[in-house]
Amino acid sequence: MATPTVVLLPVWGTGHLMSMLEAGKRLLRRRGRALSLTVLVMRPPTEQLASEVAGHISREEASGLDICFIQLPAVAPPVDHVGIEEFVSRFVLLHAPHVRAAISGLACPVAALVIDFFCTTLLDVSRELAVPAYVYFTSNAAMLALFLHLPVLHEEVTVEFEEMEGMVDVPGLPPVPPSSLPLPLMDKKNPNYTWFVYHGRRFMETDGIIVNTAAELEQRVIAAIADGRCTHGVRAPTIYPIGPVISFNPPTNQPHECVRWLGTQPPASVVLLCFGSGGFFTAPQAHEIARGLEHSGHRFLWVLRGPPVPGGRKPTDANLEELLPDGFLERTKDKGLVWPTIAPQKEILAHSAVGGFVTHGGWNSVLESLWFGVPMAPWPLYAEQHLNAFVLVAGMGVAVAMKVDRKRKNFVEAAELERVVKTLMGGGEEGWKAREKAMEMKAACRMAVEEGGSSYCALQRLSEELYKGAAVEVKK
Incomplete structure (x- = not known):
């Protein structure tokens, strides 16, 4: 047969x-x-x-x-x-x-x-x-x-x-x-x-x-x-x-530039910001993110995408001069990397330098983060991501809650992002609990x-x- x-x-x-x-x-x-x-x-x-x-x-x-x-x-x-x-x-x-x-x-x-x-x-x-x-x-x-x-x-x-x-x-x-x-x-x-x-x-x-x-x-x-x-x-x-x-893609002979940059950072010191294949920001929101990151004092790898072309749906490669505040890249060059196009998220999350993940909360990204034991701060943008954010915080305990203004197209203020990054990366009780729970979930996923x-x-x-x-x- x-x-x-x-x-x-x-x-x-x-x-x-x-x-x-x-x-x-x-x-x-x-x-x-x-x-x-x-x-x-x-x-x-x-x-x-x-x-x-x-x-x-x-x-x-x-x-x-x-x-x-x-x-x-x-x-x-x-x-x-x-x-x-x-x-x-x-x-x-x-x-x-x-x-x-x-x-x-x-x-x-x-x-x-x-x-x-x-x-x-x-x-x-x-x-x-x-x-x-x-x-x-x-x-x-x-x-x-x-x-x-x-x-x-x-x-x-x-x-x-x-x-x-x-x-x-x-x-x-x-x-x-x-x-x-x-x-x-x-x-x-x-x-x-x-x-x-x-x-x-x-x-x-x-x-x-x-x-x-x-x-x-x-x-x-x-x-x-x-x-x-x-x-x-x-x-x-x-x-x-x-x-x-x-x-999982087979390893490449030459690591991606983002991964090479992570290799120069201390363990668990970098917060990753990445928002999936459909996530993008306009200049007002990107300015808030930049201020929040700069004021947090923590190392970061920010995958920033720009708005789609007129009539399109997919994000475009970011024009950093248009999206970021004047002088931001120069002031943060020793602590951060802004990557303006698609990045290898799984390889980044797998790196020991990554200690937290600000994510749109798409379920595939969540599973990748849990697979590598990285705690999250969900910033939902579309689809079922608001429910995912609730589940990650209230149901699983693997994430730090973020105040997202849904009536302003999921806008987040700079001060709120600063607070969340400090909580996620700084070792406070809420951040430590999320980290411990993420490591438990890592073991559970692999078993x-x-x-x-x-x-x-x-x-x-x-x-x-x-x-x-x-x-x-x-x-x-």
Whole structure:
């Protein structure tokens, strides 16, 4: 019999695409069950994104692993959307006939369809073809719990969340301030809110949910999901916490300039500021950061990106003369490095000179920080990052809280950044507790993915379930 294949359907964002691919490659490495991967590739809506995806695919095709990439026919993206959640959800739905045709045309047994969590509209395709369907959830179990509980909250909370008296109840989490919910949930009349509720409902139709977390990181919330507390007593699909799912590039012959600079700094003396693939600042906010760093007196490595070009979404390389205060680079040249383009975040976090991380709080960045035991100060900018920031501080204890003015587009004053950097790096009680907890999480993350660890065993259970699914004949 031909080797069964697992069909992956990612969305094109780097944090989604690469995480799902890495999870798929871990399935290929399971002993005792032969599986291949088939990746259905939706053409991204912009040429810049299409070029990035093509680069990722070229590198994966050169890896020699049993992965087949199938390019789906391009579709015209919707133009009347309100926000990114609505856009992605509707854009994905337009691919339904092409996904159906691609899966039906495969010559090998199909073990399962694994979809990104923005792709639940395509569960109808898996049902028509009688193919088991799983969601790959690139964020944490806390956000998954909110998704699953949102249909319940939609019925119970009749006002806007920010108009509530008190906190939002999400089983498994401490009481959540409404200000920590993702921005699309702040307006129930917004189509993005409607799509959040839609996806939360449809997760319940899947055969399982694969989550990029480790059981040890989020024990209470994983238990709450498994017990049905998030879904009004209805048992949720099986949860497979297989993380941290992190890809590591092979070492290069010549270390990156940022890494070489870190080699000249004392151990645990540098605070890293880096804000993901979508994080950027305008001059007023960059000036506040510069003043805060300078007044803190601590060493820093600041990855600073500039605003996108008109009509674009991706940050640009920073023009330091335009973004930084006069004389800042000269005054801080002995203590800091401002890097104006993309930097190798994992390699930087791995360096012994890094003692703290001011981060946007994207879940992939959080996992990288925990993997290396670096405490954080989350500065959420978009997506689910406000909830992540709350979880890191109140749920995990691995971070120092930062006052972010959400009404001013997540603005942070210089004095607040100065306070946070001093707390994170200076050895006060709050900073020390975060550091100790981050080191505990580092050990937990590494044990989870080792043979016999919780994530290793979850991946083994998933592999066995997927192999069973290959016995079902795909309907044509």
